[in-house]
Amino acid sequence: GQNIDQPTEMTATEGAIVQINCTYQTSGFNGLFWYQQHAGEAPTFLSYNVLDGLEEKGRFSSFLSRSKGYSYLLLKELQMKDSASYLCAAPFYNQGGKLIFGQGTELSVKP
Amino acid sequence: GAVVSQHPSRVICKSGTSVKIECRSLDFQATTMFWYRQFPKKSLMLMATSNEGSKATYEQGVEKDKFLINHASLTLSTLTVTSAHPEDSSFYICSARVGGTGELFFGEGSRLTVL
Numbered sequence: 378g379q380n381i382d383q384p385t386e387m388t389a390t391e392g393a394i395v396q397i398n399c400t401y402q403t404s405g406f407n408g409l410f411w412y413q414q415h416a417g418e419a420p421t422f423l424s425y426n427v428l429d430g431l432e433e434k435g436r437f438s439s440f441l442s443r444s445k446g447y448s449y450l451l452l453k454e455l456q457m458k459d460s461a462s463y464l465c466a467a468p469f470y471n472q473g474g475k476l477i478f479g480q481g482t483e484l485s486v487k488p
Numbered sequence: 489g490a491v492v493s494q495h496p497s498r499v500i501c502k503s504g505t506s507v508k509i510e511c512r513s514l515d516f517q518a519t520t521m522f523w524y525r526q527f528p529k530k531s532l533m534l535m536a537t538s539n540e541g542s543k544a545t546y547e548q549g550v551e552k553d554k555f556l557i558n559h560a561s562l563t564l565s566t567l568t569v570t571s572a573h574p575e576d577s578s579f580y581i582c583s584a585r586v587g588g589t590g591e592l593f594f595g596e597g598s599r600l601t602v603l
Binding site: 407410418420421425462464468470473474478479480481483 | 599
């Protein structure tokens, strides 16, 4: 089966750091994606973790622990424009490569 | 990066009519495309996997006769919402991947409103 869990909502202050967690239980593992989605727009790719550890990309970093079925997205130096929905997703390459999304975390950045 | 284009971006139709949404891969060939549906403030729900030259693979609970998918070429997949009803109003997004693994690129999305 497939189960991907994220908190529904989070609030943080401009300039701060926020960590968005994602836990997953999937039949087979092929890495974990993070996407950002602003209201009314298509999702945009943020990161793809296949191996354990932290991958940093500017203000955004993503962490993966395969043994714990756990990932997080870390956003530093938060800006107002970071207010968006953040979605973690798992690919299933043995099923045509489909991507299954968690419910998404709505992040609100306050001044 | 790879570009996926979706058309129309917005469509309003009367209840009972059918609506076709197109999804094109602009600079790569996509043997597989994916159609998602998204309700307000909800996540993306996979509806079906569109396979070039063969039948689409639908997710559990998605009506095949309601949501017709055709993938006649390596760059075009279409989703037709047949006999649309107000409950079909939603944001429909297509996506495709360059190669077998890695990042999934999304179209701009199509907002369907059924009156």
